[in-house]
Amino acid sequence: MGPMVSFNMKRPDGTWYGYREVEKLATLSGIQLRTGCFCNPGACAKYLGLSHLDLLSNIEAGHVCWDDRDILHGKPTGAVRVSFGYMSTFEDAMKLVNFVENNFVISSSNRCALQPSSISLPIEGIAKAAARHFLSSITVYPIKSCAGFSVDQWPLTSTGLLHDREWILKSTTGEILTQKKVPEMCYISTLIDLNLGKLFVESPRCKEKLQIELTSNSLVAGRDEMDIQNHRYEVRSYNNEVDIWFSRAIDRPCTLLRNSGSQSHSCINKNGSPGMCRDVGARLNFVNEAQFLLISEESIADLNSRLKSNLDGRRSNGGQAVQVGAMRFRPNLVASGGEPYAEDGWNNLNIGGKYFMSLGGCNRCQMININPEAGEVQRFSEPLATLAGYRRAKGKIMFGILLRYENNTKTESDTWIRVGEEIVPNIDRH
Numbered sequence: 001m002g003p004m005v006s007f008n009m010k011r012p013d014g015t016w017y018g019y020r021e022v023e024k025l026a027t028l029s030g031i032q033l034r035t036g037c038f039c040n041p042g043a044c045a046k047y048l049g050l051s052h053l054d055l056l057s058n059i060e061a062g063h064v065c066w067d068d069r070d071i072l073h074g075k076p077t078g079a080v081r082v083s084f085g086y087m088s089t090f091e092d093a094m095k096l097v098n099f100v101e102n103n104f105v106i107s108s109s110n111r112c113a114l115q116p117s118s119i120s121l122p123i124e125g126i127a128k129a130a131a132r133h134f135l136s137s138i139t140v141y142p143i144k145s146c147a148g149f150s151v152d153q154w155p156l157t158s159t160g161l162l163h164d165r166e167w168i169l170k171s172t173t174g175e176i177l178t179q180k181k182v183p184e185m186c187y188i189s190t191l192i193d194l195n196l197g198k199l200f201v202e203s204p205r206c207k208e209k210l211q212i213e214l215t216s217n218s219l220v221a222g223r224d225e226m227d228i229q230n231h232r233y234e235v236r237s238y239n240n241e242v243d244i245w246f247s248r249a250i251d252r253p254c255t256l257l258r259n260s261g262s263q264s265h266s267c268i269n270k271n272g273s274p275g276m277c278r279d280v281g282a283r284l285n286f287v288n289e290a291q292f293l294l295i296s297e298e299s300i301a302d303l304n305s306r307l308k309s310n311l312d313g314r315r316s317n318g319g320q321a322v323q324v325g326a327m328r329f330r331p332n333l334v335a336s337g338g339e340p341y342a343e344d345g346w347n348n349l350n351i352g353g354k355y356f357m358s359l360g361g362c363n364r365c366q367m368i369n370i371n372p373e374a375g376e377v378q379r380f381s382e383p384l385a386t387l388a389g390y391r392r393a394k395g396k397i398m399f400g401i402l403l404r405y406e407n408n409t410k411t412e413s414d415t416w417i418r419v420g421e422e423i424v425p426n427i428d429r430h
Helices: 019-028 041-048 052-060 090-104 123-127 183-187 240-250 297-308 311-316 384-390
Strands: 004-007 034-036 079-083 133-140 149-151 153-157 167-171 189-193 198-202 210-213 220-228 231-238 254-259 292-296 333-336 346-351 354-363 396-405 415-418 422-427
Touching (some): 019 034, 019 079, 019 384, 041 079, 210 240, 240 254, 292 297, 297 333, 384 396
Parallel strands (some): 292 333
Antiparallel strands (some): 034 079, 133 149, 153 415, 167 254, 189 198, 198 210, 220 231, 231 254, 292 396, 346 422, 354 396
């Protein structure tokens, strides 16, 4: 209609590109699009050909406005809209055309970047499958999206690392806050002292360090239940003193909530299908998809090598080559040894006698482009733009793998995971 064009795109095999994938890549290219249903769900359903049953099924799957579920049951839940205005130029239109050609039109020149085979286990990785891997780092993130702390050893529980993402910050409107919308959360540092039984929290915006007892209810103000991504949690809220501290730390009103762990359910929809979270059947704290994220030092080194030779990335960073450390990706576990991306082919793994199941690759978002250094939050197009060039498959940009702890005992046992333990993977050779 006029200067506005709404559209979706298909792959050669007939499957759809999701609008979130298009939006993510467009942002990396400096193109602003609107995606979703454009605040018109009726017209959206009509032109997408979604029936009443389709809409009910999408709702049961947990789909709401502004989420990332752009494809459900093989059908798009929204579209991409391009709008041209008075100040738009021919060059703007050509930039869009070139963007679509480079990222979505499969040709001999970009086939490797657009096909899933580009992230399968490298041949070198199979040839050197006997290479030894070791656990080089363990990081715990007590409060979702805040800074974590590294340890040499830490207890394992049925929810993953003890106290990992056990707390969240919620806005006054009920929104769960993360660095995507509140990047300043990266400056909130955390530390748990198991001997003292306390969580210590610090912020450059708060003069005093906050201390929260892990077992005492002295600061607890009440209990409630809440649903997040098809999980139901029983949560504890804290008194005004705690909420005021965090509100000052992120410069907006918020409340701190803790998962009590007593009523955490798996993400199964009414129709029996899994929801957004991939760790179906496991007990979870406030995680997006799984209990653990593992990356490897070799994969980070390979990415940094590509970033160093990326001229476009240098231009977006003031002429300096972008280099990233492992913590940019917020992993719980970092492995060393072997070939880059060897972890892609791990079905399950044994770490010092503890067993973990791989749930597949981790889909990365623009949060990894946030650089909290130098006292201010900076946003770049890297490293996500470079990853999109060679780690993209079926609408996702993969880096690292998601894991679930396979605790075969019915009770919480005194099991610890330690830096330096050998990782013995079971490799998928297909």
